[in-house]
Every structure is written in C-alpha cells, then in structure tokens.
Amino acid sequence: MVAQHHIFRMLTPEQLDAFRQMPQWAKQLGMRETFLREIGAVVDLPMGVERFRAVDTSTLVLLRYQSPQVFLADPAHALAKVLPHASLRVLPGQGHVAHVSAPALLAREVEDFLSAR
Incomplete structure (x- = not known):
C-alpha cells in the first residue's frame, strides 16, 4: 500500500473530501487494488526528466x-x-x-x- 500512501499524501484534506464526493467514488472503490497496483508501477518509474x-x-x-x-x-x-x-x-x-x-x-x-x- 505504499502507492496508496504516496497518492493520498499529495492531496489536501479538502481535495480528498472532494474526491470522495465524486459520483464515481463508489465505482472506483471496486477498482482499488488495480488502481493502486498501476499507480505503484508509475511511482516506481525512474525519476527525473534528463533522459x-x-x-x-x-x-x-x-x-x-x-x-x-x-x-x-x-x-x-x-x-x-x-x-x-x-x-x-x-x-x-x-x-x-x-x-x-x-x-x-x-x-x-x-x-x-x-x-x-
């Protein structure tokens, strides 16, 4: 769940509340594991833009x-x-x-x- 921590620490409490109020929030909960796995892959990419x-x-x-x-x-x-x-x-x-x-x-x-x- 490192990805989950990484994503949500970038949001302000207000942004997180707004995210939870969105109509698709309930549907996204069903995709939570897939979403976190994919975001985790993005987080693990090499950092920087020099390449x-x-x-x-x-x-x-x-x-x-x-x-x-x-x-x-x-x-x-x-x-x-x-x-x-x-x-x-x-x-x-x-x-x-x-x-x-x-x-x-x-x-x-x-x-x-x-x-x-």
Missing part, C-alpha cells in the same frame, strides 16, 4: 490549469524545460478531462502547435 533531453522532435506539453503543483505542474514544467523543441501550453479553466469538457480548446491548442511547425 528526455535527447528527444529531437517538436513536442507539445499540455497542462491542465487545475493541476496539483507537485504532482503534475512541476514535472510538466521540468519536462518542457529539458525537451529541446517543447512548447508548454496551459489549458485555462480545465481539469483532467479537457478532451471532454473543452474539446474545441484542446483541438485549437493542437492545431496551433502543428501549424507553427
């Missing part, structure tokens, strides 16, 4: 506006900094499912990135 410095292609790094700073925002900024041809775009007002909540915004960001190449 990506050699990526020599244009890369669009998308970040949701509401990303937790330590869990997603800081790594996204670090990744964009080491990728030689990266463009970091923050999706204003968006959470984890921008492809559902704002598909036009997401498409525009991707189109702008591709047309600038």
Whole structure:
C-alpha cells in the first residue's frame, strides 16, 4: 500500500473530501487494488526528466490549469524545460478531462502547435 500512501499524501484534506464526493467514488472503490497496483508501477518509474533531453522532435506539453503543483505542474514544467523543441501550453479553466469538457480548446491548442511547425 505504499502507492496508496504516496497518492493520498499529495492531496489536501479538502481535495480528498472532494474526491470522495465524486459520483464515481463508489465505482472506483471496486477498482482499488488495480488502481493502486498501476499507480505503484508509475511511482516506481525512474525519476527525473534528463533522459528526455535527447528527444529531437517538436513536442507539445499540455497542462491542465487545475493541476496539483507537485504532482503534475512541476514535472510538466521540468519536462518542457529539458525537451529541446517543447512548447508548454496551459489549458485555462480545465481539469483532467479537457478532451471532454473543452474539446474545441484542446483541438485549437493542437492545431496551433502543428501549424507553427
């Protein structure tokens, strides 16, 4: 359960309460073991972004506006900094499912990135 501890210590009490109020919470409880096993595999990945410095292609790094700073925002900024041809775009007002909540915004960001190449 190391993964469980790792995930939940990144959440504020308010975020954890909000997570528990989500309609899918009950369904997710049924997938708890699978979720924790998969998150554990992610947690065990080598840390750092230096290995990506050699990526020599244009890369669009998308970040949701509401990303937790330590869990997603800081790594996204670090990744964009080491990728030689990266463009970091923050999706204003968006959470984890921008492809559902704002598909036009997401498409525009991707189109702008591709047309600038």
